[in-house]
Amino acid sequence: xxxxxxxxxxxxxxxxxxxxxxxxxxxxxxxxxxxxxxxxxxxxxxxxxxxxxxxxxxxxxxxxxxxxxxxxxxxxxxxxxxxxxxxxxxxxxxxxxxxxxxxxxxxxxxxxxxxxxxxxxxxxxxxxxxxxxxxxxxxxxxxxxxxxxxxxxxxxxxxxxxxxxxxxxxxxxxxxxxxxxxxxxxxxxxxxxxxxxxxxxxxxxxxxxxxxxxxxxxxxxxxxxxxxxxxxxxxxxxxxxxxxxxxxxxxxxxxxxxxxxxxxxxxxxxxxxxxxxxxxxxxxxxxxxxxxxxxxxxxxxxxxxxxxxxxxxxxxxxxxxxxxxxxxxxxxxxxxxxxxxxxxxxxxxxxxxxxxxxxxxxxxxxxxxxxxxxxxxxxxxxxxxxxxxxxxxxxxxxxxxxxxxxxxxxxxxxxxxx
Amino acid sequence: xxxxxxxxxxxxxxxxxxxxxxxxxxxxxxxxxxxxxxxxxxxxxxxxxxxxxxxxxxxxxxxxxxxxxxxxxxxxxxxxxxxxxxxxxxxxxxxxxxxxxxxxxxxxxxxxxxxxxxxxxxxxxxxxxxxxxxxxxxxxxxxxxxxxxxxxxxxxxxxxxxxxxxxxxxxxxxxxxxxxxxxxxxxxxxxxxxxxxxxxxxxxxxxxxxxxxxxxxxxxxxxxxx
Numbered sequence: 001x002x003x004x005x006x007x008x009x010x011x012x013x014x015x016x017x018x019x020x021x022x023x024x025x026x027x028x029x030x031x032x033x034x035x036x037x038x039x040x041x042x043x044x045x046x047x048x049x050x051x052x053x054x055x056x057x058x059x060x061x062x063x064x065x066x067x068x069x070x071x072x073x074x075x076x077x078x079x080x081x082x083x084x085x086x087x088x089x090x091x092x093x094x095x096x097x098x099x100x101x102x103x104x105x106x107x108x109x110x111x112x113x114x115x116x117x118x119x120x121x122x123x124x125x126x127x128x129x130x131x132x133x134x135x136x137x138x139x140x141x142x143x144x145x146x147x148x149x150x151x152x153x154x155x156x157x158x159x160x161x162x163x164x165x166x167x168x169x170x171x172x173x174x175x176x177x178x179x180x181x182x183x184x185x186x187x188x189x190x191x192x193x194x195x196x197x198x199x200x201x202x203x204x205x206x207x208x209x210x211x212x213x214x215x216x217x218x219x220x221x222x223x224x225x226x227x228x229x230x231x232x233x234x235x236x237x238x239x240x241x242x243x244x245x246x247x248x249x250x251x252x253x254x255x256x257x258x259x260x261x262x263x264x265x266x267x268x269x270x271x272x273x274x275x276x277x278x279x280x281x282x283x284x285x286x287x288x289x290x291x292x293x294x295x296x297x298x299x300x301x302x303x304x305x306x307x308x309x310x311x312x313x314x315x316x317x318x319x320x321x322x323x324x325x326x327x328x329x330x331x332x333x334x335x336x337x338x339x340x341x342x343x344x345x346x347x348x349x350x351x352x353x354x355x356x357x358x359x360x361x362x363x364x365x366x367x368x369x370x371x372x373x374x375x376x377x378x379x380x381x382x383x384x385x386x387x388x389x390x391x392x393x394x395x396x397x398x399x400x401x402x403x404x405x406x407x408x409x410x411x412x413x414x415x416x417x418x
Numbered sequence: 419x420x421x422x423x424x425x426x427x428x429x430x431x432x433x434x435x436x437x438x439x440x441x442x443x444x445x446x447x448x449x450x451x452x453x454x455x456x457x458x459x460x461x462x463x464x465x466x467x468x469x470x471x472x473x474x475x476x477x478x479x480x481x482x483x484x485x486x487x488x489x490x491x492x493x494x495x496x497x498x499x500x501x502x503x504x505x506x507x508x509x510x511x512x513x514x515x516x517x518x519x520x521x522x523x524x525x526x527x528x529x530x531x532x533x534x535x536x537x538x539x540x541x542x543x544x545x546x547x548x549x550x551x552x553x554x555x556x557x558x559x560x561x562x563x564x565x566x567x568x569x570x571x572x573x574x575x576x577x578x579x580x581x582x583x584x585x586x587x588x589x590x591x592x593x594x595x596x597x598x599x600x601x602x603x604x605x606x607x608x609x610x611x612x613x614x615x616x617x618x619x620x621x622x623x624x625x626x627x628x629x630x631x632x633x634x635x636x637x638x639x640x641x642x643x644x
Contacts, residue, residue: 222519223427223520225520226430226433227427227429227433230430230433230437233437233522233523233524233586233588233591234436234523236586236633236636237586245633252588252590259520297569297571298609
């Protein structure tokens with residue numbers, strides 16, 4: 001629900017309550033005022049009648065509906081003026097209506113007259129009717145005006161908020177330069193914007209520090225590794241006994257693995273931190289065929305049967321360096337984790353690449369395959385970063401990658417975004 | 419051949435220097451850009467091995483400087499910074515080749531030799547060791563005057579062996595030389611074994627000799643007869 005709808009509904013609810021209470025007050029006031037006016041009127045009738053009796057007008061002439069004159073015991077004290085309401089038959093309307101009745105007694109010329117008079121008054125029902133009718137109209141008007149004006153006003157008031165939202169949506173912690181928030185005069189939005197500016201600046205600073213650290217860590221590692229490797233290679237060329245040669249080999253192998261890991265990690269960090277633009281379409285068909293050519297001798301040597309079904313002229317917008325990395329990793333993965341005399345099947349259509357290979361069953365759940373240092377099986381020499389790199393490339397280019405295993409086929413499919 | 423190594427890391431520089439000296443190069447080292455400038459202007463080098471990240475500046479500046487001064491030494495960039503743009507910029511500026519750290523010293527040798535060959539510095543077209551002659555221009559290998567029938571990969575391997583004669587070539591360095599950076603993720607040295615086996619068989623069939631020695635655990639060595 002929109003914030004403005006919420007505001008409007010609450011506002012209308014409050015208005016409704018106020019109108020109800022107000023209606024009740026109006027009803028009471030109107031009733032009171034009517035009764036007061038009517039009783040004043042009745043009092044003047046009674047006084048008038050008494051004056052005319054005093055002036056000698058015959059009683060028969062005065063004793064006409066709605067005025068009644070009775071002669072009562074003269075010794076009794078005068079009855080003060082009093083008003084009460086009653087229901088009586090209306091003469092013209094021929095139905096029961098509310099009437100106000102007033103009476104008072106007067107001592108005139110030694111006689112004691114009780115004079116009473118009644119008059120029809122406005123019924124409560126009528127008042128209620130009138131009030132309800134007005135209230136409904138007021139509500140209808142309010143509804144119309146509040147709704148229309150709230151729509152118009154909300155657009156104006158919430159504009160800075162919408163702009164802030166837009167700015168947040170476009171914010172990327174990786175991109176240089178802080179978030180651009182529009183200026184506003186509304187206190188709450190000012191607060192929101194200043195919080196956001198602080199938060200995003202902090203996030204960017206943290207991100208940058210982390211990025212620099214991992215880049216430096218993996219990069220700085222490579223120089224000492226290069227030194228160790230060089231020393232070992234020089235050492236290997238000196239006269240060595242078998243035992244020494246074995247030690248050198250073991251050390252050399254470990255250094256090799258370490259430097260491969262360092263390179264792969266540097267690559268992964270770069271993939272995460274750098275922006276790779278795809279400026280123009282590349283011919284994926286060509287890339288896949290080239291890659292198959294590069295790996296042909298390796299495939300052959302392992303006695304792997306290669307079948308391929310490659311669509312012609314598949315052209316996609318994809319960064320060429322990333323495409324190379326992706327294909328290399330997928331294909332070398334399919335070769336490395338294959339069985340002796342296994343098979344590889346490469347299928348390229350637009351926009352999907354499916355590489356299947358035979359191989360021993362993975363010892364973990366398929367969805368874990370793309371995690372770093374997670375190996376499907378402990379294939380020697382594997383450092384467990386190949387598929388993490390594949391996943392990273394797919395993530396930054398918007399391609400979808402999935403892995404399934406169906407004895408004995410491992411299937412990796414990449415669906416490129418078009 | 420006179421080579422200048424510009425590398426700020428002392429140990430790394432020492433590694434290259436001792437390797438290149440053994441290979442018969444005249445080798446000098448320097449650790450900073452300014453020093454390198456002085457040396458380049460004062461002496462003539464056949465090739466400069468250049469690290470990009472130096473304490474007093476970027477190695478790319480030196481390439482520009484050399485082009486301005488019309489110094490025609492070969493330039494081999496060696497850097498841990500394997501960012502693509504650096505590589506492209508270096509080559510655009512006029513460097514001959516680019517090698518990513520960490521590298522194998524034997525690979526460095528092969529790259530240097532390729533630069534010399536391309537620049538035709540020592541007039542060598544074909545490289546001969548024993549009765550094996552390898553000609554990189556024509557992709558021809560002769561053994562005792564008879565042509566050897568090799569696959570492209572085997573030819574590359576033989577060339578690598580011949581350039582690095584009497585040196586231990588580790589399986590990893592061979593793998594990286596043959597398959598490039600991709601081998602990072604492939605890392606299966608069985609393939610190297612297969613290729614070396616095939617190459618040995620072909621040389622043996624043609625000449626009855628086996629120049630390639632297996633160095634236990636480490637790799638292989640192409641022995642030059644004394």
